[in-house]
Amino acid sequence: MTVNAVEKAFGGIRAVDRCSLDVAPKSITGLIGPNGAGKSTLFNIIAGLYRPDGGEIWFNGTQIDGLPPYDIVGLGLTKTWQIPHELRNLTVLENVVLAAKGNSGEHLLNLFFRPRAVKQDEKQWRLRAREILKLTQLDNLANEHARTLSGGQKKLLELSRALMSDPTLVLLDEPVAGVNPALTGSLMDLIERLRREGRTFFLIEHDMNVVMNRCDRVIVMHQGRKLAEGPPATVKTDPTVIESYLGG
Amino acid sequence: MTAAAPKKGPAVEPGGFPLNEFIVFSLIGGIVVIGIISAVIAGATPKGILTNLGFYVSVAIIFSVLALGFNLQWGYTGLFNAGIAGFYLIGAYVAAIAITSPAPPIVVGDVVVYPGHLGGFSLPLVVGVLLAMVAAGGAAAVVALPALRLRADYLAIATLALAVTLQIVTRNAQNITGGAIGITSVPPPILFQGTDASFLNAITMVGIGGFVLFALLVILQFMSESPWGRVLRAVREDEEATMALGKNTFSYKLQAFALGGALMGLAGALYAVTLGYLSPESSFAPAVTFSVWVMVIVGGSGNNRGAFVGAFLIYGMEWLSVQVRDQAASGLAANYLLMSVLFIALGVGALLAVLAVQFVGRRVLDRRRAWLLIAAILGAFGAAPAALGALPIGWCFALFVLLFGFAFVVDRAKKSRRARAGIYAAATLYGVGWAFILLQQLAPNAVADSFFYIRLMIIGALLILLIIFRPEGILREKKRVLR
Numbered sequence: 001m002t003v004n005a006v007e008k009a010f011g012g013i014r015a016v017d018r019c020s021l022d023v024a025p026k027s028i029t030g031l032i033g034p035n036g037a038g039k040s041t042l043f044n045i046i047a048g049l050y051r052p053d054g055g056e057i058w059f060n061g062t063q064i065d066g067l068p069p070y071d072i073v074g075l076g077l078t079k080t081w082q083i084p085h086e087l088r089n090l091t092v093l094e095n096v097v098l099a100a101k102g103n104s105g106e107h108l109l110n111l112f113f114r115p116r117a118v119k120q121d122e123k124q125w126r127l128r129a130r131e132i133l134k135l136t137q138l139d140n141l142a143n144e145h146a147r148t149l150s151g152g153q154k155k156l157l158e159l160s161r162a163l164m165s166d167p168t169l170v171l172l173d174e175p176v177a178g179v180n181p182a183l184t185g186s187l188m189d190l191i192e193r194l195r196r197e198g199r200t201f202f203l204i205e206h207d208m209n210v211v212m213n214r215c216d217r218v219i220v221m222h223q224g225r226k227l228a229e230g231p232p233a234t235v236k237t238d239p240t241v242i243e244s245y246l247g248g
Numbered sequence: 249m250t251a252a253a254p255k256k257g258p259a260v261e262p263g264g265f266p267l268n269e270f271i272v273f274s275l276i277g278g279i280v281v282i283g284i285i286s287a288v289i290a291g292a293t294p295k296g297i298l299t300n301l302g303f304y305v306s307v308a309i310i311f312s313v314l315a316l317g318f319n320l321q322w323g324y325t326g327l328f329n330a331g332i333a334g335f336y337l338i339g340a341y342v343a344a345i346a347i348t349s350p351a352p353p354i355v356v357g358d359v360v361v362y363p364g365h366l367g368g369f370s371l372p373l374v375v376g377v378l379l380a381m382v383a384a385g386g387a388a389a390v391v392a393l394p395a396l397r398l399r400a401d402y403l404a405i406a407t408l409a410l411a412v413t414l415q416i417v418t419r420n421a422q423n424i425t426g427g428a429i430g431i432t433s434v435p436p437p438i439l440f441q442g443t444d445a446s447f448l449n450a451i452t453m454v455g456i457g458g459f460v461l462f463a464l465l466v467i468l469q470f471m472s473e474s475p476w477g478r479v480l481r482a483v484r485e486d487e488e489a490t491m492a493l494g495k496n497t498f499s500y501k502l503q504a505f506a507l508g509g510a511l512m513g514l515a516g517a518l519y520a521v522t523l524g525y526l527s528p529e530s531s532f533a534p535a536v537t538f539s540v541w542v543m544v545i546v547g548g549s550g551n552n553r554g555a556f557v558g559a560f561l562i563y564g565m566e567w568l569s570v571q572v573r574d575q576a577a578s579g580l581a582a583n584y585l586l587m588s589v590l591f592i593a594l595g596v597g598a599l600l601a602v603l604a605v606q607f608v609g610r611r612v613l614d615r616r617r618a619w620l621l622i623a624a625i626l627g628a629f630g631a632a633p634a635a636l637g638a639l640p641i642g643w644c645f646a647l648f649v650l651l652f653g654f655a656f657v658v659d660r661a662k663k664s665r666r667a668r669a670g671i672y673a674a675a676t677l678y679g680v681g682w683a684f685i686l687l688q689q690l691a692p693n694a695v696a697d698s699f700f701y702i703r704l705m706i707i708g709a710l711l712i713l714l715i716i717f718r719p720e721g722i723l724r725e726k727k728r729v730l731r
Contacts, residue, residue: 042720047492048493049488049492068491068496069491069492069494070491070494070495070496070497073492073493073494074494078492078494079638081489083493084494085486085488085489085492086489087481087482087485087486087489087490088485088486089479089481089485089725090481090482090728091548091727091728091729092484093730094478094728097475097730098478098479098482098490098493098495099493099494101494103475105474105476105496106475106476106478106479107476108471108476108503111470111471111474111476114396118474118475121475122475125731126731142730143729143730145727145729161493165493166495188505
């Protein structure tokens with residue numbers, strides 16, 4: 001995926017300022033930077049939730065800037081939210097099943113004209129959703145309302161939904177914030193395994209353990225622009241990064 | 249009392265006794281019973297009583313269809329329609345114009361007695377109904393198309409504007425709609441002759457309406473509990489998140505809104521054939537929209553049972569107030585002494601019952617059932633003054649009972665503070681009941697005339713109480729447990 005000179009301003013604030021970066025396929029790329037650097041805004045632009053003021057975004061040879069979010073998901077690019085956007089009065093399982101792509105029962109006409117296919121599809125997606133919930137250790141909460149989950153569990157639900165759409169690139173906005181350390185480890189193991197299966201992860205994270213030990217490359221953003229880029233070890237010692245973000 | 253009842257009051261397991269359904273259906277049953285009693289007091293024949301009841305049921309069915317349409321839009325998808333009356337009007341007029349026979353203007357000398365109306369195509373009823381649904385659904389889609397892309401409030405504004413405009417247009421576009429006189433003589437589904445015509449017609453309408461409502465409930469249940477309906481509920485919860493999960497939320501909103509509009513059109517068509525005439529003044533006033541809101545809120549949004557139960561309940565109160573005013577009130581307005589005695593007896597009885605349950609009943613009966621029993625006994629007594637024509641007292645008393653129900657039965661989990669609030673409110677109502685008795689002694693006509701109007705206040709009070717005690721409506725949306 002390539003982001004080329006993307007800009008976005010809110011009023012007088014240039015949240016993203018001609019930012020350009022690349023995410024290599026089948027990598028785990030970290031995006032770090034101080035609060036207000038424009039990281040989440042950039043994610044929202046890539047996912048199609050905000051329309052950029054300028055610049056281009058290419059994904060797998062398709063220009064995706066300006067496309068609506070659901071088309072971008074259709075191309076295999078999914079994002080999770082920093083503040084969980086769980087569908088409160090749906091159950092955990094419903095939340096995850098909903099994220100499936102191409103569930104025939106979601107088309108009104110299929111309900112009446114292809115009832116058998118609808119039943120088959122739904123059954124298969126429910127099984128898939130349960131598998132994913134096992135991976136994220138939410139399977140025992142499958143039939144609880146999503147609003148009853150704790151903050152960390154909501155993060156896991158975000159990840160479960162993202163995986164359900166079978167994406168090639170996942171944008172994770174602080175995936176382990178609020179998740180306990182043991183689970184953080186197994187979550188990142190899961191992400192590494194999925195990467196070996198051919199998926200790409202692009203993640204915002206403030207947990208330096210995760211960023212330094214698990215990412216192949218790290219991109220640093222500051223004031224809406226890319227400040228530095230490289231393997232974690234290089235970035236860690238970059239004086240400009242230390243000054244603006246990591247601190248002495 | 250019953251030996252089978254558990255000794256101590258363990259919380260009855262959820263999914264055991266369907267208490268909410270019990271309350272709702274007893275209330276609707278109570279409305280029917282009081283209505284029948286009023287008619288009996290007024291000396292109606294059995295056929296007359298049935299005709300009247302048939303009218304209640306068929307209009308309640310029409311409101312149910314409206315409520316189901318609104319529930320699809322708002323309860324499931326979160327789209328607020330402030331112009332229900334407008335889509336209802338479209339359906340009614342389209343159906344009426346399609347199925348009536350030609351109606352030329354009537355001119356006597358130089359005076360236009362009746363301006364006539366468009367068409368008079370004499371089409372079959374089924375065609376008229378389908379046209380009504382297509383027209384109303386199409387109008388809903390056209391209004392929604394621009395408004396759905398904007399913030400939620402704009403949809404409400406656009407629909408409200410449509411409803412108001414349509415009402416004015418129907419009143420003034422005389423050659424098309426018959427103006428203020430409207431469309432008269434919409435043919436009934438089957439034309440009956442003779443003395444029993446109105447009775448047979450009422451029964452036919454109940455049959456047709458019942459069939460339509462049943463079919464709708466089955467189809468809507470199938471649709472709204474399908475994966476498609478799940479996307480609608482997701483849109484209601486968080487549209488942005490649903491979009492980020494790959495759903496074209498705009499398309500779903502449009503589908504839900506247009507289908508809801510089509511249902512409102514269907515309700516309009518049913519209204520045209522049930523009443524047999526149309527005029528824009530009262531039938532399609534904004535109040536219709538508000539009534540449907542109340543029905544869906546009271547019944548419980550986000551589930552189809554709630555919408556239809558709410559319609560029977562709220563329209564039931566409306567029907568009953570007319571029923572009692574026209575029938576029972578005239579008959580027995582004089583018996584206020586009896587009423588006063590009854591009311592005192594009821595108050596004392598209620599107090600004793602409260603004490604009994606508080607100190608004794610707990611050991612004999614499961615607490616919830618004990619309260620239910622008391623509510624049932626008091627409710628039965630409450631029916632008496634209402635049936636005797638002292639309607640305000642009856643209503644106050646019914647609410648008094650209802651409040652105890654809410655305070656102790658429904659809200660048992662966190663009973664302390666709300667229960668106390670319930671008792672205070674009940675006591676206030678008891679006082680209001682007394683005030684009515686006194687007022688009746690001082691100015692007999694004032695009460696008889698005013699109680700008809702008071703019904704709206706009572707519905708409003710009921711709504712406020714409901715919002716306090718049970719914001720999700722009487723029949724709440726259930727959790728969908730997937731296997």
